[in-house]
Amino acid sequence: MSDHAADDTVPEVDESRRKFLIAATAGTGAVGAVLTAVPFVASWNPSESARAAGLPTEVDLSKMEPGQMTTHFWRKQQIYVVKRTPEMLASLPTHNDKLKDPDSKESDQPAYAKNESRAIKPDVLVLIGTCTHLGCLPKPRFTPGDAAVMANWPGGFFCPCHGSKFDLAGRVFDGSPASVNLKVPPYSFEGDNKLIIGVDATTAKGVA
């Protein structure tokens, strides 16, 4: 203290300089902290083997009867494949007024499945069997007129968890908690009867 007392000309603290240095130091520290968080946060992403296990799944369609549904796994998701009958296909345009998204404008499907039947070949329906509401498995209720599901039921899928209803193209009915249609996975055909789930029809390449 005595040193300072002898010297009256104590340099004044440059407050703005001090503030700037504090802010710059804190800012740099904060940037460093955020960058350090990157590896920890990124470690939660799917691992290489999890990605590799997401390879395409092949389905032989030759043994499927018209009106039959088979289920398959692709990327840990259940995939529904339905061989639709002509009657099933004919029913599709008849209830457009009862659907939330009849033209699949808000819904998730590859461009080649964004059509009336939501399929490449109208008779082969391929859907991700995960309710777009909260991920339960919608159950097939293909018998038309099943009043337990809905009045004038045209046939389709019913989710037992929260009561979402979908038609035979996976399009969601009004009054369902789900807002969009069931997703269509990327898929393509090899020959007439071999369905490849996970490979886009247009690019013929695996989807990352």
Add this chain to the structure above:
Amino acid sequence: MSAAMDKSSTGFRAWFNKRLPVDQFVADQLTGYYAPKNFNIWYFFGSLALLVFVMQIVTGVFVTMHFKAGETTAWNSVQYMVREVPYMWLIQPMHAVGASFFFIVVYLHMARAFLYGSYKAPRELLWVIGMLIYLALMAEAFMGYVLPFGNMSYWGAQVIINLFGTIPGIGPDLVEWIRGDYGIGDATLTRFFSLHVIALPFIIALLVMLHLVALRQVGSNNPDGIEIKEKLGPDGKPLDGIPFHPYYTLKDIVGVGLFLTLFAIVVFFVPTFGGLFMEAPNFEPANPSSTPEHIAPVWYFTPYYAILRAVPDQKLGALLMALSVAAFLFLPWLDRAKNKSIRYRGLASKLLLGVFFITFLMLMWLGLKPADGIYVLLARIFTTLYFAFFILLPFVSKADGNGPVPDRVTYHAH
């Protein structure tokens, strides 16, 4: 310095306290902490919540010794520990049933705060910290429910994780990030296990500590909702206060005795509690190809689940569900009454709170029911009533919460 310090100014105790102030701590926190003398039965549940937390840690440590997180190992390791490891038939159900008891105690503890306005100034932060404990507890309970990987674990996790998919823009990527895979699998279980046994218990312990520090700072509320610190005796102690120890520690031990009796009865005789504490589908292993007929979360989440299902739009449903939990955080500022306790509020306030309690219980029941027919309609009515409480509270509380309050707490010597 307290009397306790003076008594022990020499010898080992003094040596010890000079280095670690145990006596001072006991004096500050227990013998010198004055709590209102008019506590009633509602005041058991704070200490009981702490007890269940400790029980969950202890039983959890032992369950962890045998549990193997993983898609193919989790279910079998739980079956193995319960069937073959000595006494794990007791310790594992204690942990599972303990989760339900934790929420029973916490809900009653929260109901107490609603009744006596314990969230009001100066206890806003005490309430907010308590709500953060509740949120952390919900995350902890959810992950704990997924770990044994029964079929309801699987599908419950599917529903809850997919809720994050409703967040616009980042939703789908976020869901994949949470699961660490394209579906619920090894990566999901191992990270849930880590969070369940390390991160969240640590966070909850920290928040409980803050909750207690904040409580000691502002002092306990009481059924009359009047501040005992405003009426001090000549010794500077509240006239209506009594030292927490021995008076309330002894009272709490009675509560602990009753609680453990009930707990033991449930663990020994009705551990599933009719499918409420442990649900039937969880007695079969996770099966991604088979959704249980009705997916219902465990009872303590069902009020919010009922709100989620009541809304015929996915994003709005998830939003309302989030809001229904978050609304509690704003309670201290929504309640504009001068008086804290329901005892000194008008009929309108009493009705409002009564309807809210009934609404919460009705939503709890509806969340366990399938989402069709009359249940959907009822869920919509009670969802509306739920939010009506928070919307009406500022007006009702301001209008009829300002009557006269007694000068001193109501107390009848026993």
